[in-house]
Amino acid sequence: xxxxxFDVTLDGDQMATVKRALVHxxxxxxxxxxxGSGSPLISDKMTIGLLAKLGNRTDGLIIVDDDGMMTxxxxxxxxxxxxxxxxxxxxxxxxxxxxxxxxxxxxxxxxAL
Numbered sequence: 001x002x003x004x005x006f007d008v009t010l011d012g013d014q015m016a017t018v019k020r021a022l023v024h025x026x027x028x029x030x031x032x033x034x035x036g037s038g039s040p041l042i043s044d045k046m047t048i049g050l051l052a053k054l055g056n057r058t059d060g061l062i063i064v065d066d067d068g069m070m071t072x073x074x075x076x077x078x079x080x081x082x083x084x085x086x087x088x089x090x091x092x093x094x095x096x097x098x099x100x101x102x103x104x105x106x107x108x109x110x111x112a113l
Contacts, residue, residue, distance in 0.1 A: 006069050006112040010105065012059045017101040018072070020094070021079035022051050028078070046071040073109060076102050 010018065026047045050068055064072060080102045083095040 005063050005065050006109070007061055007063050008105075008108050008112045009061045010059055010108070013097070014101055014105050014108075015054065015057060015059050017094075017098045018076070018105060019051065019054060020098060021075045021102070022047050022054075024079050024082060025075040026051070028082075047075065050075075069109065069113075073106075076105060 029047075046067055050064070050071060053064075053068075054062065080099055083099040083102070086095040087099065
């Protein structure tokens with residue numbers, strides 16, 4: 001079995017957005033599990049693992065494996081939809097900036113592939 005790792009360098013704004021996306025994703029799926037509408041244990045473990053890996057870092061290189069890349073992409077997609085919903089409800093901060101940053105992070109992730 002071949003495993004791949006991907007190196008992505010993020011600046012401070014990008015790292016903060018990724019962390020917000022991971023926390024948002026974790027909160028949504030924990031709420032779903034609490035309400036009995038899902039059992040996202042694997043997603044929770046991957047998300048918690050990514051958050052732990054990022055720790056208190058404010059920027060820099062992150063290295064993720066295949067599963068981490070998939071979780072990161074899924075997390076960012078989910079958070080982008082949440083940002084769009086918040087923006088449509090006239091909430092702007094930090095959602096407009098985060099939505100723009102997510103697009104940049106996706107470009108970085110695609111370059112890493």
